[in-house]
Amino acid sequence: MTPLNNLAELASKKFMSVKNYLYKHYGEEPGKMLVHTGVLSWTLSAAAQVMAIVFNDKISKKEKLFLIPQECADAAINILSFYLVTNAFTNFGVKLVKSGKLTTPKIDKYIKDNNVKDIGKITTDISKNMTGDTLEEFKSLKSGISMITNTLGSIISCNLLTPVLRNEYAARKQKEILANQKLDKNSQEISKMQLFKPLSMAAYQKLAYTKFSGSDMKI
């Protein structure tokens, strides 16, 4: 046995419980796996994208003030929407199959033959005593529906909800940052002026005009 194989065997034994856990929990529910790995993926991607904006010289400071919060909001909203929307869609699909609302003729026959009760109740699991071909068909249906509902949920959350929400958030953030910058610059000017002479009416008007006062702030 080569040293590489020895090392691999050692690593393989060390992580056996992790592998068995993954096999047990994700082996039959690919939709659940996509939700969990999706969260991790968006976090890593957002970190990289923020770095890309920070180090891009061709994007002006003003645009960076919009794009950086946009990216942070993108990550936060993506993660939230993944858990709220994508997960809800995936669970909805899985429960439709588990509760017997969505079936195939073979599963229908099983329900009739075994007199399965409480069809359509969210706590019902029609697969409890299933075996053989019917169980295989049930698993295939559940897996397919969970994947379809997951993809649908992902499209709605990542491609429709997220861009709208993150744009709104980022624009608000940009306004706030620009207003604070202007205010800082202005108060520095005023304090300089105050050192040498009393506050003039012109300076006072300028201060009152540039003070951030909400949504009418020009960006």
Add this chain to the structure above:
Amino acid sequence: MALAGITSYIKNSSLYKTVTSGSQRVQQAFYDCVPNFSVGSEKWQKRIKWVGSEISSPENRLILGVTALMSQPFIDANNKSVDEETRKVSVCRTIAKIIAGTTTGVLIRYGCIDAINKWSKLPTSVDKLGQKVKLTGLNTLFSPSNAGHDLCEAVKQYRKTLGTILSLFVMSITNFVIDAPLTKYLTNKFIEHNGGVKHDASK
């Protein structure tokens, strides 16, 4: 043990029971609106089975990328909360980000799933010629001990899951090395193509 005690205490509390039963009632009311449906057509049964078995994270990423290209740039272009210049840069960057992210994301996921397929052989695994694969430490590195037959659906999904998890680790590096520079490069190209950005003196 302490954590299990806390969990059981929370689950037995009257507040938890009230909230969960309330949430279940709302969910049930929603489910009751959905009519019962049986997928009678064999063609559709096969299609659903195929989606569950064949579609995984690379295909999901590709679908998300394509639909993102069809929606996100238009949402950014109609964002009236920012000025025109910022909007233009935002659209260019969104397109660049989707292209770079989807390309690397799909390729890396495929590559990692392929690698896991090679390194998670089971005693029942056979090669392309139908010969039994000789098991070594390396090609069983990611093999679970509780797996059934090599061809069973759960093993296939397990490999895809582990491949996706591995790809996330790979992408934590490639996001910085490939994605970010590629996004930057494409953003600048798109901005140039659109006549550049006017920078005013106040910036």
